[in-house]
Amino acid sequence: MATGEAGREIRLVSRPVGEPVPGNFELVEVPLGELGDGQVRVANRFMSVDPYMRGRMNDVKSYVPPFELGATLTGSAVGEVVASRSEQLRVGDVAVHGLGWRDYATGPAAAFTVVDGTAPLSHYLGILGMPGLTAYAGLVDVARLAPSETVFVSGAAGAVGSAAGQMARLLGAGRVVGSAGSETKVRYLTEELGFDAAFDYRSGKVTRLLADAAPDGVDVYFDNVGGEHLEAAISVMRDFGRVAACGAVSNYNATGPVPGPRNLGLVVGKRLTIRGFIVGDHAQLRPGFLDKVGGWIRDGSLVVPETFVDGLERAPDAFIGMLRGENTGKMVVRLGGTA
Numbered sequence: 001m002a003t004g005e006a007g008r009e010i011r012l013v014s015r016p017v018g019e020p021v022p023g024n025f026e027l028v029e030v031p032l033g034e035l036g037d038g039q040v041r042v043a044n045r046f047m048s049v050d051p052y053m054r055g056r057m058n059d060v061k062s063y064v065p066p067f068e069l070g071a072t073l074t075g076s077a078v079g080e081v082v083a084s085r086s087e088q089l090r091v092g093d094v095a096v097h098g099l100g101w102r103d104y105a106t107g108p109a110a111a112f113t114v115v116d117g118t119a120p121l122s123h124y125l126g127i128l129g130m131p132g133l134t135a136y137a138g139l140v141d142v143a144r145l146a147p148s149e150t151v152f153v154s155g156a157a158g159a160v161g162s163a164a165g166q167m168a169r170l171l172g173a174g175r176v177v178g179s180a181g182s183e184t185k186v187r188y189l190t191e192e193l194g195f196d197a198a199f200d201y202r203s204g205k206v207t208r209l210l211a212d213a214a215p216d217g218v219d220v221y222f223d224n225v226g227g228e229h230l231e232a233a234i235s236v237m238r239d240f241g242r243v244a245a246c247g248a249v250s251n252y253n254a255t256g257p258v259p260g261p262r263n264l265g266l267v268v269g270k271r272l273t274i275r276g277f278i279v280g281d282h283a284q285l286r287p288g289f290l291d292k293v294g295g296w297i298r299d300g301s302l303v304v305p306e307t308f309v310d311g312l313e314r315a316p317d318a319f320i321g322m323l324r325g326e327n328t329g330k331m332v333v334r335l336g337g338t339a
Contacts, residue, residue, distance in 0.1 A: 005032050007104040009072040010315050016057050019253045019323065024057070025073075025316040032104055035085045040095075040109050044079040047100035047312075047333045048125040049319040050159070051224075054252040063278055073101035078115070078124045079335075089114060096124050103312055103335060119297070126159055126330030127293065127304045130279055135163035135222075136289045137282035138244035139171060142275050143220045147172035150214055152233055154178075154201075155224035155249060157185040157305075159330035162193060164222045166302050167293075169194050173220075177213045179206070179229065181325045188328060193303055207232040217241075225250045231261035237272055245276040252323065305329025311336075 006029045013026045035041060053075060056067045067073055077100035081093040086109035089095060094117035099105035105112075115124055126132060138160075139145045151168040155161040156178025168176045178189045178198040189198040197213040210218070210232045219241050221233040226248025233243065251258045267274065296302035307327035309318035315333045322331040 006030060007032050007102060008312055009102040010312065011072050012057060012067045012069055015059060015069065016054075016253075018255050020054070020057065020316070020320050022316050022320070027313050032106065035083055035106065038086050038108055039084075039106060040081055040086050040089045040112060041083040042077075042079040042095055042097065042099075042105045042112060043082045044077045044100065044103060044105055044335050046078050046122045046125055047315065047335060048076040048129070049315065049322050049331050049333060050075065050130070051247055051249050051252060051323065053319065054323060074098055075100035076125050076129060077101075077105060078121045079105065081112075084109075094121065096129065100333075101312075101315060119294075122306055122308075122330070122332045122334075123297075123304060125332060126306060127163055127297065127302070128290065131159040131330060132163050132293055133282070133286060133289050134160050134246060134279040135167055136293065137279055137285055138222055138246055138277060139164060139168055139220070141282050141285060142244040142277045143222065143242045145171055145173060145220050148174035149219035150175040150177070150217065150238075151220045151222065152177045152179075152210065152214060152218045152236075153222045153224070154229040154233075155247075156180055156189055156195065156198065157328050158224060158325070159327075160246060161222070161224050162189075162305055162329050163302075165189065165195050166193055167296075168220070168222075170296055170301055175214065175216075177210070177218070179210070179225070185328060188305075193305075201229070207235050210236050220244070222246060223248070227251060227258070231263055234261055234263050234266050234270075234272065237266075237270060239270050241270065241272050243272065243274040245274055249323070307331050308334050310334045 011026045078096045088109040093114050095112040097112045151173045153161050153165045157180040175196045178195045179201045186198040189195040199209040206228045217238040221243045223245045224247045227250035306329045
């Protein structure tokens, strides 16, 4: 790579109020410079946009620090090593890392993890990455799914939801129900992903729609949405049901206090468990997860839906679209390059 070559990055220049808009972001060109000892440079081929990033755009305390204004955004990405001054990574290696939202990622070798590259590279950001492990951990470690139980997954056409619903079925659930934001997505869940039932949450009262889809109740709720969905699940859940609280995307763009479920009293009588979780707390599951999920992908048991947006300059559009539910499966930004 020639000295003096430049790359592009996306920076956060203002904090969103409500739904993010393109003006919150800025595309800038930066010189790449020379590598220091122990550093590598990766040409990013795919980068991820994920719901948790919306929370980091607010200047509030959370489990991860907020993004800084004027700084380049970060997130999962995968690409090819194009320059290296480290014995740990060689030119041509494929690596995943946390320096997305840019064409080229430069840093110490320890910041990059080499993968075998036998799967499509985008899979390492989705089903074989954080979203897939989140789905698996939520079912296995948090909700303790047992055979023949009924599982409800909200946001079931998204990256985590589509994985969680399919994994629940493959792990022996007796019935899997999902919610999505359109009739097209509902059909996709039942006709392509193997959900037993699904409903369009925009078409009526969620509690009624869920009760119709799960007439015998729900044992496990995998919550990606919060709000009305959580209230509905509490109403419909059986005694000793478990909620794996993964996210609350319905609240992420809220500009004021968000009311909680109005039926929390049922948690006591039904002896429900509601447990929030962060995927990083379940890293010990990763080897078994990769083995099991890799097998499901290879034998065709698990479908991997993905939605692609091309070009770093369109990454903000992909992020905004993902929050609006414009994706089916994992939303991925496809970057330039030859790998």
